[in-house]
Amino acid sequence: MNYEILNKISVIEYLLEIKEVMDFFEDDEIVAEEIGDGNLNYVYKVKSVKNPNKAIIVKQAVPFLRCVGEEFPLSRERMTYEIRALKKFHNIFPNFVPKIYYSSEDMSLVAMQYLANHIIMREGLIDRVKYDNFSEHISTYMSATLFYTSSLALNSSNKRELISKFNGNSELCKLTEDLVFSFAFMEHETNDNANVKGNKKALELFADNEFKEKILTLKYKFMTQSDALLHGDLHTGSIMINQDETYVIDPEFAFVGPFGFDIGALLANLINNYIHHVVVTKDEEFQSWLLNVTSEVLNKFQEKFLNYWDEHSDSALFVDGYLDNNFLRSYKQKFIKNILRESVGFAGAKMARRVYGVAGVAEIRGIEDKTLRAEAEVLALKISRKFVMNYEDINNVEEIMEIVKNVR
Amino acid sequence: MNYEILNKISVIEYLLEIKEVMDFFEDDEIVAEEIGDGNLNYVYKVKSVKNPNKAIIVKQAVPFLRCVGEEFPLSRERMTYEIRALKKFHNIFPNFVPKIYYSSEDMSLVAMQYLANHIIMREGLIDRVKYDNFSEHISTYMSATLFYTSSLALNSSNKRELISKFNGNSELCKLTEDLVFSFAFMEHETNDNANVKGNKKALELFADNEFKEKILTLKYKFMTQSDALLHGDLHTGSIMINQDETYVIDPEFAFVGPFGFDIGALLANLINNYIHHVVVTKDEEFQSWLLNVTSEVLNKFQEKFLNYWDEHSDSALFVDGYLDNNFLRSYKQKFIKNILRESVGFAGAKMARRVYGVAGVAEIRGIEDKTLRAEAEVLALKISRKFVMNYEDINNVEEIMEIVKNVR
Numbered sequence: 001m002n003y004e005i006l007n008k009i010s011v012i013e014y015l016l017e018i019k020e021v022m023d024f025f026e027d028d029e030i031v032a033e034e035i036g037d038g039n040l041n042y043v044y045k046v047k048s049v050k051n052p053n054k055a056i057i058v059k060q061a062v063p064f065l066r067c068v069g070e071e072f073p074l075s076r077e078r079m080t081y082e083i084r085a086l087k088k089f090h091n092i093f094p095n096f097v098p099k100i101y102y103s104s105e106d107m108s109l110v111a112m113q114y115l116a117n118h119i120i121m122r123e124g125l126i127d128r129v130k131y132d133n134f135s136e137h138i139s140t141y142m143s144a145t146l147f148y149t150s151s152l153a154l155n156s157s158n159k160r161e162l163i164s165k166f167n168g169n170s171e172l173c174k175l176t177e178d179l180v181f182s183f184a185f186m187e188h189e190t191n192d193n194a195n196v197k198g199n200k201k202a203l204e205l206f207a208d209n210e211f212k213e214k215i216l217t218l219k220y221k222f223m224t225q226s227d228a229l230l231h232g233d234l235h236t237g238s239i240m241i242n243q244d245e246t247y248v249i250d251p252e253f254a255f256v257g258p259f260g261f262d263i264g265a266l267l268a269n270l271i272n273n274y275i276h277h278v279v280v281t282k283d284e285e286f287q288s289w290l291l292n293v294t295s296e297v298l299n300k301f302q303e304k305f306l307n308y309w310d311e312h313s314d315s316a317l318f319v320d321g322y323l324d325n326n327f328l329r330s331y332k333q334k335f336i337k338n339i340l341r342e343s344v345g346f347a348g349a350k351m352a353r354r355v356y357g358v359a360g361v362a363e364i365r366g367i368e369d370k371t372l373r374a375e376a377e378v379l380a381l382k383i384s385r386k387f388v389m390n391y392e393d394i395n396n397v398e399e400i401m402e403i404v405k406n407v408r
Numbered sequence: 409m410n411y412e413i414l415n416k417i418s419v420i421e422y423l424l425e426i427k428e429v430m431d432f433f434e435d436d437e438i439v440a441e442e443i444g445d446g447n448l449n450y451v452y453k454v455k456s457v458k459n460p461n462k463a464i465i466v467k468q469a470v471p472f473l474r475c476v477g478e479e480f481p482l483s484r485e486r487m488t489y490e491i492r493a494l495k496k497f498h499n500i501f502p503n504f505v506p507k508i509y510y511s512s513e514d515m516s517l518v519a520m521q522y523l524a525n526h527i528i529m530r531e532g533l534i535d536r537v538k539y540d541n542f543s544e545h546i547s548t549y550m551s552a553t554l555f556y557t558s559s560l561a562l563n564s565s566n567k568r569e570l571i572s573k574f575n576g577n578s579e580l581c582k583l584t585e586d587l588v589f590s591f592a593f594m595e596h597e598t599n600d601n602a603n604v605k606g607n608k609k610a611l612e613l614f615a616d617n618e619f620k621e622k623i624l625t626l627k628y629k630f631m632t633q634s635d636a637l638l639h640g641d642l643h644t645g646s647i648m649i650n651q652d653e654t655y656v657i658d659p660e661f662a663f664v665g666p667f668g669f670d671i672g673a674l675l676a677n678l679i680n681n682y683i684h685h686v687v688v689t690k691d692e693e694f695q696s697w698l699l700n701v702t703s704e705v706l707n708k709f710q711e712k713f714l715n716y717w718d719e720h721s722d723s724a725l726f727v728d729g730y731l732d733n734n735f736l737r738s739y740k741q742k743f744i745k746n747i748l749r750e751s752v753g754f755a756g757a758k759m760a761r762r763v764y765g766v767a768g769v770a771e772i773r774g775i776e777d778k779t780l781r782a783e784a785e786v787l788a789l790k791i792s793r794k795f796v797m798n799y800e801d802i803n804n805v806e807e808i809m810e811i812v813k814n815v816r
Binding site: 151155156157159160161163164167168170171173174177178182183185186187209210212213216217219220223224225226227316317319321322323324326327330331 | 559563564565567568569571572575576578579581582585586590591593594595617618620621624625627628631632633634635724725727729730731732734735738739
């Protein structure tokens, strides 16, 4: 079928022809309602009339930025990469990625599992909900997806094939290059200029050339380091969660990039949430739960990544018998420490860009009281600067947590 | 035309149909003779009967390793990447790459300029011929090809397109991963085992886990660092030269990889030649000419690369006005120093792999006197080890040359 934009009537006509979808509904009559963020894509909840609990999500990308309109073009091929990434990640670890019933790259459309009992993690964390399985789940997700799409697991030609499969996602990579690594640190029309204008802290940031030189090094890594298939935008708004389950959604920024970028994105967003509670709710117990979870995520990630590596002796990098076991262990230790360091650097970039850049986070930009908001911004910028200036010297998770705690 | 292997008769029938080739010959009668290394490909010199000075080279890849036979398959698609790289490099700087008259990826065939008055540089250097324009030429070639195919010159989507165009060359990348970075440093059937057996120095190398751990880090960079389009096998056997001109040929290993790999390959091969003259001819004047040229190549490379960079303000990495000029200069200085360091690391790997690995170089493996050969091997391994263990601390070209001179 040639691409056409579906509405809530035509989406049903379309789905009636799709065997995989109608099998799921056991040929019940179905209806669609529009839901979802509406920023980029059309998202429909499609359900059985007879049994409304039987439902799926249908998501279609349109060739423009939906929340602005057709005058802001954004290629709908981003859905191609979202589909490929969802399938790839689901294959690696089905527990943490929605099940796909049907997808069409031609139609820029995917029909997938409806997560009925989950909420966006960012909202839960703002409401001080503790998710005690989260560190276990997300560390498994990150270690498995990153390890099994890297040159530590794949052979040389499979790794290059994987790169090719996602290499066309350059429009969204460029969005990150511009918005995360550049515009947010200089005068730019895309910034939150209502807050930037006459703001001494913003001008200080824009004039902080030492910091910005370091950001440039991180940007170059983002652009050229082909470690593993990334989600590409792994913040707490890309996670659907409840007490039992954790799902990672929306991998439209997926590409083969540096290990530390996904981990750094998550780290930045957990710390931004911590800052919110330091400044706004002042709930110390929740703050310490958050710091504890953050530290668990990083420690468990390292542990599980190394476990996968130990189980997996054959890869593009390793020729059996090449290195003595003690040296192999030392090599792996240095390798994982380097991932941790780069994660901290990327977390710093990600935190700072949320302060004045185009896309703020609810935890900080959403603070209505201007004084409190400015306080949160200062905290975020301080931690970010420590991260960006010192990430190459980090040795363990404790040092990262010390930076966060000591900055107040 | 579907792929078929041409012989010296059918190659003429084939060329008669190619307008670009017959235009070159002004429709003269033409004949072919087989020439060339014969290791991998068929290479024909095709010339005008009336005017034998009017000639071209026709090179065709076959789907096996020619010198062994059809039982050693090697995909002929390597010619696809050779053609693409020849064209790309010729576009960037036509002076240093043979002119292409015609090419066909389907036929794995290229028809190109015949270099009548040039010899393989390795042979010239063994015969102690000084090429006083070489450092000027090759530094321009390397700085231009590396700069203009990097994220410092290209925008984000053009860079990713370039990666995709060469990403399929994984068979030859894997050859490098195996032969340069792995097998040459361990017991392996592909090694020069006549020399390895009972050789104390070889066993020492194979047991040198500190060195091999460092090699692994270089291998990982080779596999994942997408800086620029590389020649991929830039040794002195891939250079055709005379007093006036320098041509770089045979880029069948081309792919987007780390800057330092091409520079390191050349550095390694110049030093291997130096070692030959230290041990065999003992010609001190030629040795000092060689060291001087090596140092010029590296210094001029850096200077020219930085000049291209200064001329070129717009790229994927740089957003105009992002960084203060002093900091931009400091960033560039660190960046180029890092290229120099990685070049030294890769040079070390390249030198050591020539000692016991599958493909030796004439300068060392070609030494007939066994004592002298062993002496050259020891020198090569000593310099290689210094390079590999210390490359991250190198600050300038003088320090590299000191390592080479002091190792005797």
